Amino acid sequence: MKNLMFLFMAVLAFGLGSCNSEAPAALVEQGLEVTTRGQQAEEKAENFTAGKWEDQNTFVNLKLDGTFEASFDGETTIVGSWILSDDEKQLSLKAEESLEGKGSVFAKTYEVLEITPESLKVKDDEGQELAFKAA
Numbered sequence: 001m002k003n004l005m006f007l008f009m010a011v012l013a014f015g016l017g018s019c020n021s022e023a024p025a026a027l028v029e030q031g032l033e034v035t036t037r038g039q040q041a042e043e044k045a046e047n048f049t050a051g052k053w054e055d056q057n058t059f060v061n062l063k064l065d066g067t068f069e070a071s072f073d074g075e076t077t078i079v080g081s082w083i084l085s086d087d088e089k090q091l092s093l094k095a096e097e098s099l100e101g102k103g104s105v106f107a108k109t110y111e112v113l114e115i116t117p118e119s120l121k122v123k124d125d126e127g128q129e130l131a132f133k134a135a
Contacts, residue, residue: 053120053132060093060132068093078106088112091122
């Protein structure tokens with residue numbers, strides 16, 4: 001039993017001693033940056049406040065993972081993905097599937113007019129402005 005315990009401790013000590021937490025030299029020398037999709041969403045969230053926005057019967061819930069839930073008529077909830085342009089001037093929403101089994105898929109791009117932690121103001125292609133407050 002003591003031999004088994006000694007062997008276990010030796011393997012554990014060897015395993016811990018051989019762990020290398022440093023990045024590979026090539027990555028350090030070249031200054032390569034590795035990011036994940038989640039990190040990219042978090043970086044955008046610093047400039048664009050992801051979260052739930054409401055205005056009367058309308059709401060948009062922009063989630064950090066790039067998905068959204070929205071209702072523009074107070075009845076139908078749309079689920080899909082959202083993306084903010086690199087210059088943060090356009091917000092695009094695209095539904096995962098067609099609405100109520102119909103042939104068309106909801107896809108809209110909005111011009112971002114104003115964004116603060118408390119409010120979001122956008123304009124659609126037809127010139128209609130939507131002003132949301134943080135929920």
